[in-house]
Amino acid sequence: MAAEIAIAIRKSFSNSITIAAKLQLPMDPPSVTILFGPSGSGKTTILRCLAGLEQPEEGTIVFNGRCWLNTVKGLAIPPQHRGLGYMSQDYALFPNYTVEGNVAYGLTALSATERSVRVKEVLRLLEIEELSQRRPAQLSGGQQQRVALARAIARRPQLLLLDEPLSALDAPTRTALCSELRTLLRGLAIPCVVVTHDWTEALTLGDHIAVVDGGRVLQTGTPQDVFSRPANADVARVVGVEMVLQGVIVDTHDDLATVQVAGVSLTAVSPSDLGPSVFVCIRAEDVTLEPAEAGATSARNHVVGRVCGIVSIGALAKVTVDCGFLLTALVTRSALVDLKLEIGSTVRAAVKAGSVHLVPRSS
Amino acid sequence: MNWTAIWVTFKLASLAAASLVAIGLPIAYWLSFSRWRWKFVIESVVALPLVLPPTVLGFYILVAIGPQSPLGRLYADLAGQPLPFSFQGLLLASILYSLPFAVQPFASAFEQVDRKLIEASWTLGLSKFKTFFKLILPLSTAGLLTGVVLSFAHTLGEFGVVLMVGGNIEGVTRTVSIDIYDEVQALNYAGAAKTAGFLLVISYLVLVLVYAVNRRVWSVWPQR
Numbered sequence: 001m002a003a004e005i006a007i008a009i010r011k012s013f014s015n016s017i018t019i020a021a022k023l024q025l026p027m028d029p030p031s032v033t034i035l036f037g038p039s040g041s042g043k044t045t046i047l048r049c050l051a052g053l054e055q056p057e058e059g060t061i062v063f064n065g066r067c068w069l070n071t072v073k074g075l076a077i078p079p080q081h082r083g084l085g086y087m088s089q090d091y092a093l094f095p096n097y098t099v100e101g102n103v104a105y106g107l108t109a110l111s112a113t114e115r116s117v118r119v120k121e122v123l124r125l126l127e128i129e130e131l132s133q134r135r136p137a138q139l140s141g142g143q144q145q146r147v148a149l150a151r152a153i154a155r156r157p158q159l160l161l162l163d164e165p166l167s168a169l170d171a172p173t174r175t176a177l178c179s180e181l182r183t184l185l186r187g188l189a190i191p192c193v194v195v196t197h198d199w200t201e202a203l204t205l206g207d208h209i210a211v212v213d214g215g216r217v218l219q220t221g222t223p224q225d226v227f228s229r230p231a232n233a234d235v236a237r238v239v240g241v242e243m244v245l246q247g248v249i250v251d252t253h254d255d256l257a258t259v260q261v262a263g264v265s266l267t268a269v270s271p272s273d274l275g276p277s278v279f280v281c282i283r284a285e286d287v288t289l290e291p292a293e294a295g296a297t298s299a300r301n302h303v304v305g306r307v308c309g310i311v312s313i314g315a316l317a318k319v320t321v322d323c324g325f326l327l328t329a330l331v332t333r334s335a336l337v338d339l340k341l342e343i344g345s346t347v348r349a350a351v352k353a354g355s356v357h358l359v360p361r362s363s
Numbered sequence: 364m365n366w367t368a369i370w371v372t373f374k375l376a377s378l379a380a381a382s383l384v385a386i387g388l389p390i391a392y393w394l395s396f397s398r399w400r401w402k403f404v405i406e407s408v409v410a411l412p413l414v415l416p417p418t419v420l421g422f423y424i425l426v427a428i429g430p431q432s433p434l435g436r437l438y439a440d441l442a443g444q445p446l447p448f449s450f451q452g453l454l455l456a457s458i459l460y461s462l463p464f465a466v467q468p469f470a471s472a473f474e475q476v477d478r479k480l481i482e483a484s485w486t487l488g489l490s491k492f493k494t495f496f497k498l499i500l501p502l503s504t505a506g507l508l509t510g511v512v513l514s515f516a517h518t519l520g521e522f523g524v525v526l527m528v529g530g531n532i533e534g535v536t537r538t539v540s541i542d543i544y545d546e547v548q549a550l551n552y553a554g555a556a557k558t559a560g561f562l563l564v565i566s567y568l569v570l571v572l573v574y575a576v577n578r579r580v581w582s583v584w585p586q587r
Binding site: 083092155 | 483485493
């Protein structure tokens with residue numbers, strides 16, 4: 001049997017949505033799966049069912065051929081026996097224990113010596129050795145997150161579940177810790193399911209993604225695939241970012257990065273500490289179309305291409321331009337008329353450097 | 364001052380408080396964590412001694428442990444002496460009488476422990492039993508202390524139930540409050556004043572000690 005988690009559950013809430021999720025998460029090699037969706041979409045409930053903290057009315061969960069839940073047989077393995085590392089959104093550190101005590105808390109099966117060795121090892125891995133005697137109340141948000149992660153991985157779980165691991169942090173800390181978390185998860189080689197509503201986190205952390213909305217799994221695939229080729233309008237609305245392209249940073253100066261995408265150079269505002277391999281993300285509403293012969297504008301990026309698709313959405317139209325890669329622009333229908341755009345016509349697309357988002361990617 | 368009555372009273376209050384830790388903790392745990400829909404029925408039973416006149420409670424206990432009831436006969440057969448008008452019978456009555464004073468602070472403390480912490484403990488592999496002793500109980504010390512002190516102090520001052528169930532046997536069931544009542548009936552106001560003053564000072568000191576040690580326990584009743 002292939003190493004995977006197979007989930008098929010149904011759970012209804014009297015005052016809101018019904019969760020009806022069917023999902024297969026590959027685990028060989030150990031990879032990071034993102035449950036992505038807006039708040040209230042049911043992604044956290046799916047994660048909690050996976051953890052055994054919530055019981056679906058009906059369904060099955062099979063982990064690596066081992067049955068965790070089968071409502072027909074009345075079988076539900078409790079969270080204690082699922083071999084988990086679970087981290088909730090607000091980290092839930094035990095206030096009556098020190099950092100060391102929190103990390104050692106679940107290591108009841110180890111001898112005292114083994115336990116202290118393991119705690120030291122995990123604290124070193126997360127670079128929080130100097131905090132070991134502090135209480136959770138004396139830690140910053142970022143430090144609490146590291147301690148919660150340390151506690152979750154200390155038992156060497158067979159599955160790591162992270163619920164919005166970064167959302168409790170302020171924006172600058174979040175960006176920094178996101179790259180760190182990615183490195184950590186790659187290094188751990190433990191299969192991991194991460195719940196998030198932030199697409200940069202999804203792209204940075206995920207090997208696979210499942211888009212969840214209204215309690216259902218709408219689409220699964222690699223993040224780049226799902227974000228750039230949403231299966232339907234619902235997915236597109238949920239993910240909200242139209243173009244995810246693979247690029248390589250060739251030059252950086254004055255906080256601006258030059259990225260090569262399919263032979264075309266684009267300028268982007270560069271966040272710090274990015275590797276050369278990046279995802280280049282552009283939203284269709286940030287792309288303007290101009291006549292091919294237009295003069296200079298404030299936008300840093302101008303690419304000339306041929307219109308290869310026009311789709312009307314109400315008063316707006318989605319125009320796809322082939323300029324070495326496919327670029328989609330969301331423009332008004334009157335602009336179509338003014339620019340005399342039709343399939344095959346040549347047009348210049350403009351994107352401000354600030355609208356080109358770079359997200360790290362494993363090369 | 365009647366030192367025998369004082370000794371009986373303190374022995375009774377200490378044993379009642381200790382028994383209520385053993386009995387009250389599981390009841391409070393169940394009340395806090397059970398999702399049974401008829402839970403309120405049990406909650407009401409536990410709270411009944413708060414509103415019932417002590418004489419009514421005492422009357423029912425007396426009937427329940429008396430020689431006419433199966434329970435009373437069973438105890439008399441096993442122990443060789445009947446429960447009513449014995450120290451054991453008085454202890455049983457005191458435990459029932461002070462039950463809400465222990466269970467309510469315990470339950471309220473358990474309910475204030477964040478469910479997320481408990482869930483985190485479960486996912487770290489600790490059983491519900493271990494989670495209780497490693498996490499819930501240490502986070503509930505304030506409520507635990509409140510419950511113990513309140514049930515102790517409440518037993519210290521009980522009167523009606525003692526009179527109904529224990530009677531007035533010197534050295535066995537005559538507690539301080541009964542002793543004071545007897546002194547007043549005998550018009551020995553000086554004797555009553557001494558014992559009453561002693562009880563007042565002791566009760567006050569016990570409470571002062573608890574509040575000094577733990578400043579957070581200002582509220583006697585559950586607050587949320």
